[in-house]
Amino acid sequence: MSDRPATLRDVAAAARVHPATASRALNPGTRLLVSEETARRVTEAAERLGYRPNPVARSLRTRRSHTIGVLIPDLNNPLFPPIVRGLEDRLAKHGYVVLIGNTDGDLARERMVFDQMRARHVDGFVLATATLHNPLLAEAAEADLPVVLMNRTAQGYQFSSVSVDNEQGEWAAVAHLASLGHSRIGHIAGPQEISTGVSRLRGFLDGMRAAGLAADESRIVYATGYSIEEGRRCGHELLAPGSGLTAIVAANDMLAVGCYGAFDDLGLRCPEDIAVIGFNDMPFIDRLRPPLSTVRFPHYKLGTEAAKLLLERIEDPDSPVKILYLAPELVVRGSAVPLAPAAVAGLPGGAADPDDMIAPNTVPLRRGAGRRKR
Amino acid sequence: MSDRPATLRDVAAAARVHPATASRALNPGTRLLVSEETARRVTEAAERLGYRPNPVARSLRTRRSHTIGVLIPDLNNPLFPPIVRGLEDRLAKHGYVVLIGNTDGDLARERMVFDQMRARHVDGFVLATATLHNPLLAEAAEADLPVVLMNRTAQGYQFSSVSVDNEQGEWAAVAHLASLGHSRIGHIAGPQEISTGVSRLRGFLDGMRAAGLAADESRIVYATGYSIEEGRRCGHELLAPGSGLTAIVAANDMLAVGCYGAFDDLGLRCPEDIAVIGFNDMPFIDRLRPPLSTVRFPHYKLGTEAAKLLLERIEDPDSPVKILYLAPELVVRGSAVPLAPAAVAGLPGGAADPDDMIAPNTVPLRRGAGRRKR
DNA sequence: GGGGCGGGAACAATCGTTTTCCGTTTCTCG
DNA sequence: CGAGAAACGGAAAACGATTGTTCCCGCCCC
Numbered sequence: 147m148s149d150r151p152a153t154l155r156d157v158a159a160a161a162r163v164h165p166a167t168a169s170r171a172l173n174p175g176t177r178l179l180v181s182e183e184t185a186r187r188v189t190e191a192a193e194r195l196g197y198r199p200n201p202v203a204r205s206l207r208t209r210r211s212h213t214i215g216v217l218i219p220d221l222n223n224p225l226f227p228p229i230v231r232g233l234e235d236r237l238a239k240h241g242y243v244v245l246i247g248n249t250d251g252d253l254a255r256e257r258m259v260f261d262q263m264r265a266r267h268v269d270g271f272v273l274a275t276a277t278l279h280n281p282l283l284a285e286a287a288e289a290d291l292p293v294v295l296m297n298r299t300a301q302g303y304q305f306s307s308v309s310v311d312n313e314q315g316e317w318a319a320v321a322h323l324a325s326l327g328h329s330r331i332g333h334i335a336g337p338q339e340i341s342t343g344v345s346r347l348r349g350f351l352d353g354m355r356a357a358g359l360a361a362d363e364s365r366i367v368y369a370t371g372y373s374i375e376e377g378r379r380c381g382h383e384l385l386a387p388g389s390g391l392t393a394i395v396a397a398n399d400m401l402a403v404g405c406y407g408a409f410d411d412l413g414l415r416c417p418e419d420i421a422v423i424g425f426n427d428m429p430f431i432d433r434l435r436p437p438l439s440t441v442r443f444p445h446y447k448l449g450t451e452a453a454k455l456l457l458e459r460i461e462d463p464d465s466p467v468k469i470l471y472l473a474p475e476l477v478v479r480g481s482a483v484p485l486a487p488a489a490v491a492g493l494p495g496g497a498a499d500p501d502d503m504i505a506p507n508t509v510p511l512r513r514g515a516g517r518r519k520r
Numbered sequence: 521m522s523d524r525p526a527t528l529r530d531v532a533a534a535a536r537v538h539p540a541t542a543s544r545a546l547n548p549g550t551r552l553l554v555s556e557e558t559a560r561r562v563t564e565a566a567e568r569l570g571y572r573p574n575p576v577a578r579s580l581r582t583r584r585s586h587t588i589g590v591l592i593p594d595l596n597n598p599l600f601p602p603i604v605r606g607l608e609d610r611l612a613k614h615g616y617v618v619l620i621g622n623t624d625g626d627l628a629r630e631r632m633v634f635d636q637m638r639a640r641h642v643d644g645f646v647l648a649t650a651t652l653h654n655p656l657l658a659e660a661a662e663a664d665l666p667v668v669l670m671n672r673t674a675q676g677y678q679f680s681s682v683s684v685d686n687e688q689g690e691w692a693a694v695a696h697l698a699s700l701g702h703s704r705i706g707h708i709a710g711p712q713e714i715s716t717g718v719s720r721l722r723g724f725l726d727g728m729r730a731a732g733l734a735a736d737e738s739r740i741v742y743a744t745g746y747s748i749e750e751g752r753r754c755g756h757e758l759l760a761p762g763s764g765l766t767a768i769v770a771a772n773d774m775l776a777v778g779c780y781g782a783f784d785d786l787g788l789r790c791p792e793d794i795a796v797i798g799f800n801d802m803p804f805i806d807r808l809r810p811p812l813s814t815v816r817f818p819h820y821k822l823g824t825e826a827a828k829l830l831l832e833r834i835e836d837p838d839s840p841v842k843i844l845y846l847a848p849e850l851v852v853r854g855s856a857v858p859l860a861p862a863a864v865a866g867l868p869g870g871a872a873d874p875d876d877m878i879a880p881n882t883v884p885l886r887r888g889a890g891r892r893k894r
Numbered sequence: 895g896g897g898g899c900g901g902g903a904a905c906a907a908t909c910g911t912t913t914t915c916c917g918t919t920t921c922t923c924g
Numbered sequence: 925c926g927a928g929a930a931a932c933g934g935a936a937a938a939c940g941a942t943t944g945t946t947c948c949c950g951c952c953c954c
Contacts, residue, residue: 153910154910163933166911167933169911170913170933173912176912181931199639200580200909200910202641202909202910203912206580206910206911207911207912208912208913211576224804230595231595243640244620245619265575266617403807434807434809436809527941540904540905540943543941544943547942555901577939577941577942578941580910581908582909
């Protein structure tokens with residue numbers, strides 16, 4: 147009947163108990179502190195009045211906001227929505243809610259968003275933007291904030307993380323190309339301040355070595371960011387006259403899409419003239435012209451696993467740090483086909499024999515094979 | 521030096537004033553209540569201690585959370601990220617933060633998310649999921665919650681809304697097809713419980729009439745949702761043997777993408793055998809095979825405008841209700857080309873003469889022309 | 895010179911929960 | 925039967941801000 151929403155006081159009054167008792171009765175953790183009968187009376191009164199605890203008041207007292215801050219580069223990148231949904235869905239099950247912050251790859255913006263979230267007393271962070279050495283990480287570590295790194299790793303910090311086995315993925319991409327007869331393969335590397343940039347480059351190099359192929363510096367160009375524009379620029383650079391490349395491994399789908407643009411500019415046909423393989427298997431990437439061959443990993447699951455790690459951390463700050471790798475798989479589509487015999491003729495053959503790897507469509511990978519220490 | 525973050529109390533103590541005074545000094549709205557000298561002392565103390573107001577405590581007292589609830593069908597739909605960013609960016613300027621809720625088109629889920637957000641005391645809602653008659657709307661209206669409808673409208677409620685002039689957009693799509701020589705044009709209509717579904721259908725019908733073309737029921741099929749699967753299903757239905765359609769206007773890009781699938785299934789080539797036009801100009805839709813011709817509207821701006829409307833409403837509950845329409849424009853790409861002469865021959869010519877509408881690439885539209893009342 | 899006025903700051907009361915600290919009561923068992 | 929220990933639940937103090945009210949004091953004016 148009251149106009150204002152019912153408060154704990156009201157419930158207590160209705161149940162003829164003290165507010166403190168009502169609180170105990172309603173809280174699962176403390177319910178055993180009151181008699182069954184009282185608990186029943188309180189619950190019933192709460193029910194009757196349509197009582198909804200005020201999360202703000204609760205937060206003020208308990209210093210927990212049940213809110214998680216998530217930092218990502220840009221929600222517009224189709225890679226992130228499924229990951230974020232994984233996070234949200236999992237966290238929602240435990241009563242947490244997500245605040246999304248877009249950094250646009252800008253350190254100042256990242257700082258702003260981070261501070262803003264700290265001010266709002268988020269209970270933890272999921273960082274998908276961390277660069278290898280990041281002041282935020284130091285700060286978070288010092289403040290003892292629960293943090294999980296997602297799709298990123300950082301050295302020297304005690305943070306749990308979940309990411310993809312990038313080395314394996316890129317290794318498989320190279321092996322695939324080699325099996326198709328390609329030997330002059332270039333790489334568009336991601337930014338080297340970002341963990342994915344370096345690990346994918348490493349995977350590429352390992353893969354080339356394993357296939358007995360040369361991978362000198364002239365065949366590697368570094369993107370300054372994971373964007374279509376950068377992909378296009380790097381594509382041009384890689385395909386400068388005389389390079390003779392027949393295939394490109396791009397560190398990320400966006401870069402690969404940029405390559406498509408470069409191919410158009412240069413009048414090259416993909417896959418006939420030039421092959422390209424991406425990384426991530428973004429939504430809709432299978433509908434491009436041609437459908438992009440790429441390395442897939444379970445996006446949604448990346449989110450749910452990150453959420454699990456973070457929840458562990460929040461519920462028990464002393465829980466062990468976990469580093470989780472998700473297995474990637476190669477998805478063979480239309481952007482890389484066997485090298486035309488004519489072109490193959492004069493080339494030194496690839497040494498790899500990855501027959502056992504190239505299943506009809508997708509190839510689950512095992513961890514460990516091509517992986518290096520450090 | 522203190523370990524815990526500084527509180528208003530600390531600041532007050534440092535400035536040798538009462539906490540209340542410190543509060544007033546720090547708050548722009550009440551600063552004039554304290555002397556200049558005191559204000560300076562307080563501000564300085566706050567600065568020195570690195571004071572950050574605790575938003576939770578503030579919320580408890582002021583009953584404003586500076587949080588906005590945003591309900592969308594699914595973040596994975598590439599249409600939404602840019603819209604959401606528009607919202608976030610604009611709201612952030614005013615110190616608001618956004619909670620995103622995905623409903624997956626499920627009423628029960630929508631209800632859950634809505635309640636959850638109300639429990640968290642959001643200061644307002646942006647609804648991009650509203651169906652024409654929605655219990656949520658009634659509830660929100662009764663509770664006097666600030667609400668803005670985005671990309672949706674609803675009848676009989678006093679809510680501001682911002683959406684696209686769907687009639688104009690679809691009208692232009694039809695005119696374009698007619699100008700290309702198509703006359704047997706089908707429509708995949710969106711769900712009729714959703715405002716975009718009905719207004720785009722209306723635009724289609726108006727457009728057909730204006731072009732002097734027949735649009736009987738057999739050429740309209742209703743999707744139950746804006747999904748690729750539904751698009752495929754409806755595409756099949758529309759292209760059943762004997763239909764003789766040469767073009768399809770889809771109420772949304774997802775449905776159009778679904779059509780691509782149906783074409784593949786049926787061995788039809790697009791655009792040679794069958795043309796299709798979408799709606800929304802989702803990100804990446806220009807990179808499909810073939811690039812989709814579609815109706816574009818400014819996504820980001822839709823978000824910022826919705827934010828502005830909501831802020832108005834929050835700051836002054838008596839501000840007038842505003843219904844805002846954004847102008848769409850036709851984007852001509854590769855999924856609709858002039859009908860081959862052979863096919864055109866035996867057909868009754870389209871009556872439209874839309875020369876003035878078909879600019880080289882995009883066509884800004886004027887409101888009013890093909891629009892109907894009610 | 896006293897009453898009135900008003901600016902400026904202090905006091906105190908919230909906001910709605912949780913939680914610590916204690917009184918009661920009741921139960922158990924020697 | 926009485927001592928000690930559970931078991932319950934009430935009182936009150938937070939949590940950190942905002943805000944209505946009171947109070948003090950200097951100043952103006954009659």
